[in-house]
Amino acid sequence: MTQITREDVLHLAQLSSLKLDDSEVDGLQANISDILGYVEKLNNLNTEGIEPTYQVTGLQNVWREDTVIDYGVSRETLLDLAPESIDNQVKVPKVL
């Protein structure tokens, strides 16, 4: 049975871009261990020689015309959705 440590939880949070509050870590540690313990029952299943299924309808490489489609959404509308914008650009904190 997979044991998930507190460090594992913090690592997963980092991989997931989640800066967790300390109060949430313990609960998630217990839940994630339980869930991974549950799904491990798949190990009882023989899947040798079986191909994985990622997509159920078998559609592949669906093409469309390479043309511009007007969805009637303006640049201003989209910029208005951003929490902060300036000079027609989305504003973010300093990266470096």
Added chain:
Amino acid sequence: MTISEIKQQIINSSARAVIENTLKIAEENSDYHALLSLTSERALQRADDVDAGKITGRLAGVPFVVKDNFLAFGAPTTAASKMLENFSAPLQARVVEKLEAEGAICIGKANLDAFAHGGSTENSYFGPTKNAINKTKVAGGSSGGSAVITALGVVPFALGSDTGGSIRQPASFNGVVGIKPTYGMVSRYGVVAMASSTDVIGTFATNMTDAEIVMDIMAGHCNSDMTTLPDFFQIQNESKPNQKIGLIKDFMTDDVDADVRGKINEYADELRSKGHTVEEVSLLMTEYALAMYYIIVPAEISSNLARYDGIRYGFRAENVNTLAELYGKTRDQGFVTENKRRIMIGSYVLSSGYFDAYYIKAQKARTLLINEFNKLFENYDALIGPVAPTTAFGLGEQDKDPIKMYLNDIMTVPTSMAGLPAISVPAGFDSNGLPIGVQIIGSMKSDANLMALAKSMEKTNV
């Protein structure tokens, strides 16, 4: 109130009168917390356009509700999350456009588990929805608000999304019809993505005739959703006689409430009395379906929810100094715990070193499940079983234990993993007066047959 009754009301009075009345009833029922917002202004404007003859169509003036993970005009699209609390949709979901093109009028947006992660609507950032039959019970989920608003009779139909049972289970808990179509039958364009390999769009209704009309309008290939299939859905007026139906015995174990099993057996007897054959069949992969689901779906969730970063739209955390801190705090504060749990499980199973053991293993198990279904459909026209192991449970009863909550999905996830159509149909009540749904499952693209069969079984007095 059925669609045809509402159309008659519009003829007798006006679309404006009908929509005004619908909005009034919606507000009178606000203690159920089924709706997060009303789109009153836009709805009344459209009603006036119907009365002026500017809007026509099969559903001219007929009110409906959408789950609040559908982009629609007139109110924010929140996905019941803090992340999108103030998100004003720049465009509408394709299915909303299609229904509006037939004259239907969206009057509001329904509560859900945040980002549709849950089976009770208790994970909504804005608080839970109450069951339509008993206010101390959950609505089911994740499309709980849509189910309750339909069951209360406020609107004749409401849209939902179903990734692992999110239409069928709340339909069962509230005693209404719930339709999960074949994967790829209905466009998902403009609906907040959860797990792209199983997400489907469907509807709640009070009867199968209305459900058929709504699905007929929504179905079809969509150039903006490349996973949609070529058109195939066509309403079937008569149910095919003498069908061979399998009753899934792995859905009828002692873990399932005796009252639930009793109603399913009664439904099987009614099918027999109409000339169909019903016999027990095995679906041995039932045991593994939930395990594969809780690997594959979190994996897809972790990818799909990566877009919520506080940059281009939605919530952005304050008091941050770096970009990494902005991402981390935005996502910590913008998501509920269940969102985080699923994202982190997804990150785990997709990590190098675990990818083969979890993710690939689950996708191979999925193939075995699909093979088992295919084998059954060589001999059977449809399969039946319960929707959920119990009727609606109490508010706050299961929200502390995720595994217990996940186990409610054990009979709805197999069809989701396989992309099959499955519908939930009212089958009666338990000893406490809570509704029980029967699930009817078909092979890929057999939606019309399932719906015709269910319609032929509807009692004329409901």
